[in-house]
Amino acid sequence: MLSTMNWTRTLTPLTTPTSTSDLSSLPPLGSSFNSQNINRIRIAFTCVGFSRSRLSISCSVCFRPCIDIHEGKVKQIVGSTIQDLKEDGSAPVTNFESDKSAAAFANLYKEDGLTGGHLIMIGADSLSIRAAIEALHAYPGGLQIGGGINSDNSLSYIKEGASHVIVTSYVFKNGQIDLERLKDLVRVVGKQRLVLDLSCRKKEGKCAIVTDRWQKFTDVNLDGKLLDFLAKYADEFLVHGVDVEGKKLGIDEELVAFLGKHSPIPVTYAGGVTEMADLEKIKAAGMGRVDVTVGSALDIFGGNLAYKDVVAWHRKIA
Numbered sequence: 001m002l003s004t005m006n007w008t009r010t011l012t013p014l015t016t017p018t019s020t021s022d023l024s025s026l027p028p029l030g031s032s033f034n035s036q037n038i039n040r041i042r043i044a045f046t047c048v049g050f051s052r053s054r055l056s057i058s059c060s061v062c063f064r065p066c067i068d069i070h071e072g073k074v075k076q077i078v079g080s081t082i083q084d085l086k087e088d089g090s091a092p093v094t095n096f097e098s099d100k101s102a103a104a105f106a107n108l109y110k111e112d113g114l115t116g117g118h119l120i121m122i123g124a125d126s127l128s129i130r131a132a133i134e135a136l137h138a139y140p141g142g143l144q145i146g147g148g149i150n151s152d153n154s155l156s157y158i159k160e161g162a163s164h165v166i167v168t169s170y171v172f173k174n175g176q177i178d179l180e181r182l183k184d185l186v187r188v189v190g191k192q193r194l195v196l197d198l199s200c201r202k203k204e205g206k207c208a209i210v211t212d213r214w215q216k217f218t219d220v221n222l223d224g225k226l227l228d229f230l231a232k233y234a235d236e237f238l239v240h241g242v243d244v245e246g247k248k249l250g251i252d253e254e255l256v257a258f259l260g261k262h263s264p265i266p267v268t269y270a271g272g273v274t275e276m277a278d279l280e281k282i283k284a285a286g287m288g289r290v291d292v293t294v295g296s297a298l299d300i301f302g303g304n305l306a307y308k309d310v311v312a313w314h315r316k317i318a
Contacts, residue, residue: 061283063314064268064293065109065117067102067135067143072127074098074105076296096302102135105300110139112311116268117143118166118238118293122213124148136161144195146238151184158189165189166238168197169211175219182233192235198222199240199270200255207255214242224262231264241271245295251278253285260286273297275305279313 068075076096098105102119109117119135121128124147132145137160145157146166154165171182185194199214200207200222207222220226227237239259241252251272259267268291269282275297282292294310297303 061286061288062116062291062318063114063279063310064291065105065114066270066293066295067105067117067119068122068295069102069120069128069131069147070094070122071125072131074100074102074131075122076301077122095296098301102131103138106135106138106143108300110142114311114314115142116163116236116291118268118270119143119145119162120166121145121147132157133160146195146197151181151188154185154189158193164193164195164235166195166197168199168209171196172209172211172218172220175217177220186233191233194234195236195238196230196234197238197240198226198230199238199242199245201242207258210242214240222258227262228264234265236265237263237267239267239269241269244272245270250274251281251285253281256282256285256290257287260289263289266291268293270295273305276309276313279310283317 068077070077075094075098077094106117106119117139119132121132128147132147136143136145136157140161141163143162144164144166145162146168149157149165149167150170154167157165165185167185171178171185173181198209201210201214201217202208203217209218209220209222210216211218222239230237237259239255241255244250244252249272251269255271256269259269267289269286270293273279273282273292273294279292279294282290294305295301297305298307298310299305300307
């Protein structure tokens, strides 16, 4: 039987999406199972389950790097302040803006052997798209991309070098899951290249999924049944604790524990990491089943947490 203490990734033969495009020449899946992160995957001989041709393996916690792009620049923005342009001219709260390009950060992560990073376009304007593509070219197969992704453009980003596309708003309509859009995405890029961003905010004591730059509450709450259902369509989940994201006030430990207990596929938590102790809290609360991304707190983004220390932590436990 499979261990209940560690999430498992089930390896199955890749299926070709029903598409007129040939995916055979695309880059390898950067955050699933390739030569660059094979060292963080260990065969769990004491809890391996075999079923016909399926092999389940247990994965350790890892650090997922990030690159957030706004108006073509690498920035760290308080997520809850992101909104569309309004008459009052209000702007999102920016914690940090780098003079380095997105491609420079991609190269850094490549040199450090970090895979499965999140390249997020905060507003898919032409400058941000250009910067994102340059980053994908700098690190083909090593980054996932999100921001304005839909069934029409998703495959183009895979061809540019993204390992996965990250999607939220597109699969929700009128506060509910649009199953046809979700199935269409799977048809175009395949389940193995799709990450669903289920970022959430507290509402009436529950975690409600938010869309449209985290400004709109859906009628869908994050629970175990939802994760089980959506796992049929995605390779991974990405969950920002929006109420603490970008504020460096500490993690949402309750949310991490929930993800560790209920996510049937790999999941990454983001939000509130301030110090090294927070990484250990995530490791413990998530029962070793939840990956973590860190943004504003890192010194490379103007924070006090040393990037080199986080990378060292990752290498130690991976």
